[in-house]
Amino acid sequence: MNTIYNVKSLEGLLSGTNVVTQLSVPKLVEKVISRNEGVLTTSGAVSVKTGKYTGRSPKDKYFVQEESVCNKIDWGSINQPISEEKFSRLYAKVLDYLKVKDEIFVFKGFAGADENYRLPIQVITEYAWHNLFAHQLFIRPTEEELKKHEAQFSVVFAPNFKADPLVDGTRSETFIIVSFEHKVVLIGGTEYAGEMKKSIFTVMNYLLPEQDILSMHCSANVGKDGDVALFFGLSGTGKTTLSTDDDRKLIGDDEHGWSLDGVFNIEGGCYAKCINLSEEKEPQIYNAIQFGSVLENVVVDQNGKADFDDGSLTENTRAAYPLHAIKNIITPSKAGHPKTIIFLTADAFGVLPPISKLTKEQAMYHFLSGYTSKLAGTERGVTSPEATFSTCYGAPFLPLPANRYAEMLGEKIDQHNVQVFLVNTGWTGGEYGIGSRMNLKYTRAMVRAAIEGKLNNVETVKDSIFGLQIPVEVPGVPSEVLLPNKTWSDENAYFEKAKELANQFKENFKKFSSDNLEIEKLGGPII
Structure with a gap:
C-alpha cells in the first residue's frame, strides 16, 4: 500500500463514541423519523427526498491513479482519474468531518450471494436513512457471520460534505471516488443513495473478472x-x-x-423505479414496499399516502426493499x-x-x-x-x-x-x-x-x-x-x-x- 501521502485510516473514525453499528430496521426507521430525515408512509415505508441530485452523477466519478490498477482501468470520460495526493487529502477532510458528527451509522454485510466469491463490505453513513438503504440493498449477515465479519471494502458516504473543485481536483462539489489500494469508495456532495449501490457494483465489475467471473x-x-x-x-x-x-x-x-459454478446475485435487495407504479400492473413490486423499505423522491400526501403517479420531484422515483419482500424468490440467490x-x-x-x-x-x-x-x-x-x-x-x-x-x-x-x-x-x-x-x-x-x-x-x-x-x-x-x-x-x-x-x-x-x-x-x- 502506498503511504507516501499519509492516507488516513478508518480505525480512528470507527473507534469514536458517535459510531452506531448494525442497527436493526426498526431502530434505523426510528432514527430516520427522530432526526427528521424522512417521513413514514401508510405502507410502513420511509419516504425521503434527495434534494438537488435525484439520480447518479456519472461525470463526478473517479478512480484513484494507483500503480496496481493504472494499466487495467479503461480510462476515459466514464472512468476518470484522480491523483493519490488529491484523494488522500479529500479523504482526510471527509473523515475529520464525520468524526465530529453526533452520530454516524455503520452497516456490515456482503456483496455476492455465493459464499465462495462474496465481498465483505461496510457502509459508513452520515444519514440513518442511507444506512437503512444499505441494509436493504446489500446482503445482510447472520449473527454468526457478523462475529467473523472483516470488511474488505468500505463505502464512506458524507452527503453534506461538499468538495471545493479548485482545491480538491473535482469537477464539482460532488464526488464518487474509488480507491482499490485503500479499498474505499468515498462519496460526498450528493444525497442520492443509488451512488452506494452502483459504486459497489463498479468495484465488483473490477474484482470478479480477475477471478474469471x-x-x-x-x-x-x-x-x-x-x-x-x-x-x-x-x-x-x-x-x-x-x-x-x-x-x-x-x-x-x-x-x-x-462463475464456474453458475449465476449468483450480487445484491440482497431491489432498487425499483416506481413512477406510475400500481398494484394491478406490478403487484410484486407494489406489495414489496413495506415497513423498512425506502422511497426516494416519491410525493407523499399529508396523510402519508404515496402518490406514485406524481413525477414533480423527478421521473426517477425509486423504491428500495430487500429480496425477501418478494414472495417468488430463490434462497440463497444463486442457481446453475x-x-x-x-x-x-x-x-x-x-x-x-x-x-x-x-x-x-x-x-x-x-x-x-x-x-x-x-x-x-x-x-x-x-x-x-x-x-x-x-x-x-x-x-x-x-x-x-x-x-x-x-x-x-x-x-x-x-x-x-x-x-x-x-x-x-x-x-x-x-x-x-x-x-x-x-x-x-x-x-x-x-x-x-x-x-x-x-x-x-x-x-x-x-x-x-x-x-x-x-x-x-x-x-x-x-x-x-x-x-x-x-x-x-x-x-x-x-x-x-x-x-x-x-x-x-x-x-x-x-x-x-x-x-x-x-x-x-x-x-x-x-x-
Whole structure:
C-alpha cells in the first residue's frame, strides 16, 4: 500500500463514541423519523427526498491513479482519474468531518450471494436513512457471520460534505471516488443513495473478472427444472417486468456474477423505479414496499399516502426493499448456468424484430452495442427517436475495457451452449408516434417460448438489414407480428428507417472495430 501521502485510516473514525453499528430496521426507521430525515408512509415505508441530485452523477466519478490498477482501468470520460495526493487529502477532510458528527451509522454485510466469491463490505453513513438503504440493498449477515465479519471494502458516504473543485481536483462539489489500494469508495456532495449501490457494483465489475467471473448488469430467474435465464436491457426495456414471472423464481433484478459454478446475485435487495407504479400492473413490486423499505423522491400526501403517479420531484422515483419482500424468490440467490439469454431493447424506430435468434458473434456484437432508444419528449431537444448505446448494457459501471466482458460472455455461450435472443419491446408498425408499442402479452409469449426451448430449432428467415434470424412461428403470437417490414403500411419507409438505425449501429461500433473485426463482420448489420 502506498503511504507516501499519509492516507488516513478508518480505525480512528470507527473507534469514536458517535459510531452506531448494525442497527436493526426498526431502530434505523426510528432514527430516520427522530432526526427528521424522512417521513413514514401508510405502507410502513420511509419516504425521503434527495434534494438537488435525484439520480447518479456519472461525470463526478473517479478512480484513484494507483500503480496496481493504472494499466487495467479503461480510462476515459466514464472512468476518470484522480491523483493519490488529491484523494488522500479529500479523504482526510471527509473523515475529520464525520468524526465530529453526533452520530454516524455503520452497516456490515456482503456483496455476492455465493459464499465462495462474496465481498465483505461496510457502509459508513452520515444519514440513518442511507444506512437503512444499505441494509436493504446489500446482503445482510447472520449473527454468526457478523462475529467473523472483516470488511474488505468500505463505502464512506458524507452527503453534506461538499468538495471545493479548485482545491480538491473535482469537477464539482460532488464526488464518487474509488480507491482499490485503500479499498474505499468515498462519496460526498450528493444525497442520492443509488451512488452506494452502483459504486459497489463498479468495484465488483473490477474484482470478479480477475477471478474469471463474468459480472453482469442483468436480471435473472430460474425455472422449476433449474433452467436459468438472464435478462439484459437498459432502463425502460422491460427487464424487471419480464424477469418477474409467477412460474419462475427470481434470482435477482439487477446485478449478477457468472462463475464456474453458475449465476449468483450480487445484491440482497431491489432498487425499483416506481413512477406510475400500481398494484394491478406490478403487484410484486407494489406489495414489496413495506415497513423498512425506502422511497426516494416519491410525493407523499399529508396523510402519508404515496402518490406514485406524481413525477414533480423527478421521473426517477425509486423504491428500495430487500429480496425477501418478494414472495417468488430463490434462497440463497444463486442457481446453475444459464440456458437462455434475453437481450431487451425498446426500439422506437420500429424496425427490429420482436424476437430474433442470435449467433455467438451477434450476441457479442449486441452486447458490446447495448442499444435502446430515447423517445421524443423524454429529454429537452429530443424531437424524434434517438438511438442510445450503453456498452454491455452497463457502460457507467465498467472499470475494465469492454472487450474483457464481451470475450467472457462469448466463452460462456460456447461452454454452456446458451441460446441467445434479441427481444424488441419497443414499437411495431412504424416508428414512435406512428406505430404502436409491442403488445406485452405477445412479448411475454415470445420470452416464454424462448426460455422453454421452443424456438431452438424452429424455421427462421434472415432479416435483410441486420442479419438476424427471425422465427416464422411463435406459440401464442400472430405470425404477421413477427416480421417487422410486414407490419409497416409503407415497406419502403421501413427499409429507409431500418438502414438509418443500422448505420447508427455501425458508427457506434467503430470504437470497438480494431479489436473486433470478426465480431463486426459476423455479428453486425449486413447492409
